[in-house]
Amino acid sequence: MNCVLLAAVAARAGSWTARATLDADTVVDGVMRASASGQLEFVPRSGYGRGVGEWVDRSGEDEGQLFEGKLQLFLYEAREAPDAPTELLLLGVRSPSGELHCCVFAAEGEKLQRGMLVGLLLASPHSSRSLKLRQVRAHAAFPPFEFDEHPPLPPLSWEEHRVGKLESVFYIPEFLTPREEKAIDEQIRASPPELWRQMAGRRVQECGSCMAPSGAGLLLEELPPWMQRVCERLILLGVFPPSMPPNSVALNEYAATEGIAAHADGPVYAPRVAVISLFSPAVFRFYGSQPELEERIEWDPETDTPAHRVEGPPVESLLLRPRSLLLFCGTAFREHCHEVAAVPDGSEVLGDAAPLVNGHLAGACEGERIVRSRRVSLTVRHLLEFLLAPEAYTDSASR
Ligand SMILES: O=C(O)CCC(=O)C(=O)O
Numbered sequence: 001m002n003c004v005l006l007a008a009v010a011a012r013a014g015s016w017t018a019r020a021t022l023d024a025d026t027v028v029d030g031v032m033r034a035s036a037s038g039q040l041e042f043v044p045r046s047g048y049g050r051g052v053g054e055w056v057d058r059s060g061e062d063e064g065q066l067f068e069g070k071l072q073l074f075l076y077e078a079r080e081a082p083d084a085p086t087e088l089l090l091l092g093v094r095s096p097s098g099e100l101h102c103c104v105f106a107a108e109g110e111k112l113q114r115g116m117l118v119g120l121l122l123a124s125p126h127s128s129r130s131l132k133l134r135q136v137r138a139h140a141a142f143p144p145f146e147f148d149e150h151p152p153l154p155p156l157s158w159e160e161h162r163v164g165k166l167e168s169v170f171y172i173p174e175f176l177t178p179r180e181e182k183a184i185d186e187q188i189r190a191s192p193p194e195l196w197r198q199m200a201g202r203r204v205q206e207c208g209s210c211m212a213p214s215g216a217g218l219l220l221e222e223l224p225p226w227m228q229r230v231c232e233r234l235i236l237l238g239v240f241p242p243s244m245p246p247n248s249v250a251l252n253e254y255a256a257t258e259g260i261a262a263h264a265d266g267p268v269y270a271p272r273v274a275v276i277s278l279f280s281p282a283v284f285r286f287y288g289s290q291p292e293l294e295e296r297i298e299w300d301p302e303t304d305t306p307a308h309r310v311e312g313p314p315v316e317s318l319l320l321r322p323r324s325l326l327l328f329c330g331t332a333f334r335e336h337c338h339e340v341a342a343v344p345d346g347s348e349v350l351g352d353a354a355p356l357v358n359g360h361l362a363g364a365c366e367g368e369r370i371v372r373s374r375r376v377s378l379t380v381r382h383l384l385e386f387l388l389a390p391e392a393y394t395d396s397a398s399r
């Protein structure tokens with residue numbers, strides 16, 4: 001009996017070449033995989049990105065083939081990534097020969113029909129390319145790491161955490177517990193020396209990618225296990241959508257007087273960054289909008305940041321307390337430079353250079369002096385696939 005049931009479930013799993021017409025301008029074409037455990041994955045035939053989601057059988061008692069799915073698509077061409085993925089609902093039937101015919105609806109609002117998806121069953125479930133993760137031998141040196149046991153985490157109420165006038169800037173105090181902060185410190189202190197690089201005004205571990213030996217682009221690397229846990233939590237809390245998962249983490253360590261010069265992180269990442277602060281407070285400042293920043297990808301060897309020159313004074317400032325999370329997306333990421341200024345005496349006055357926009361969430365007022373000590377920040381981003389070498393994929397022949 002069990003075998004029959006299993007066979008029935010497995011029959012609904014499979015791989016299809018799928019073509020979806022979402023509207024007059026948007027046709028997506030690729031391979032869709034449905035697993036027996038209810039996962040959906042979409043891999044575009046050309047271009048970059050992924051779709052991830054879930055499906056459930058809605059056939060009821062009959063041997064019908066009705067199913068419902070949710071699919072989050074983050075698809076793009078080189079350097080043309082959208083700010084956020086598209087969320088879709090699928091309602092489909094499977095013909096006796098295995099073909100899929102789905103109506104596609106917008107996931108939000110009035111559930112308007114967005115288009116159709118037609119899928120042709122593929123014989124091999126492995127006929128789409130996947131990303132390879134290079135293992136890093138030095139990671140074996142890290143001690144085990146676990147987050148504190150939490151009750152199930154409630155979804156973050158983003159609007160309560162939105163700050164300032166720029167698009168999509170959020171500040172979440174006490175994102176980590178003091179015990180978690182201490183456990184992360186133990187991981188940082190156990191880091192193998194070869195992972196550190198001295199840069200202007202800070203010591204850095206750049207994790208998640210490396211140059212391919214062929215020089216034809218980057219390879220993705222495993223993150224240290226503790227950073228991987230942090231990234232999983234960021235997905236769980238909705239800080240990163242699952243189709244745009246964090247795959248690049250910069251761990252910056254600053255002495256009390258050090259900082260990072262004004263820069264924008266650049267078009268090699270999806271326009272979204274989470275900054276987790278540890279051990280010391282610091283003031284983080286945004287500069288005015290410079291729409292042309294998006295195009296520049298040169299590196300400044302003097303500041304060890306992307307080479308951007310700001311125009312005018314900073315426009316907003318935030319106090320980043322230890323254990324807090326700062327998230328900024330969209331134009332705040334693409335068009336506004338940010339900095340943590342170097343301060344010669346290791347202290348700074350809130351609001352001295354630009355209005356403080358998160359005082360109510362950080363429990364602070366303009367005019368207060370804060371004293372810095374050793375500070376670590378985790379800068380978490382999604383590196384875009386257009387930078388990857390052909391060897392970064394399992395099936396490089398198909399690219
Ligand atoms: O340390 C910080 O808060 C900011 C770091 C940063 O801007 C970066 O790593 O790009």
Ligand SMILES: [Fe+2]
Nearest residue numbers: 263264265338
């Ligand atoms: Fe940055």
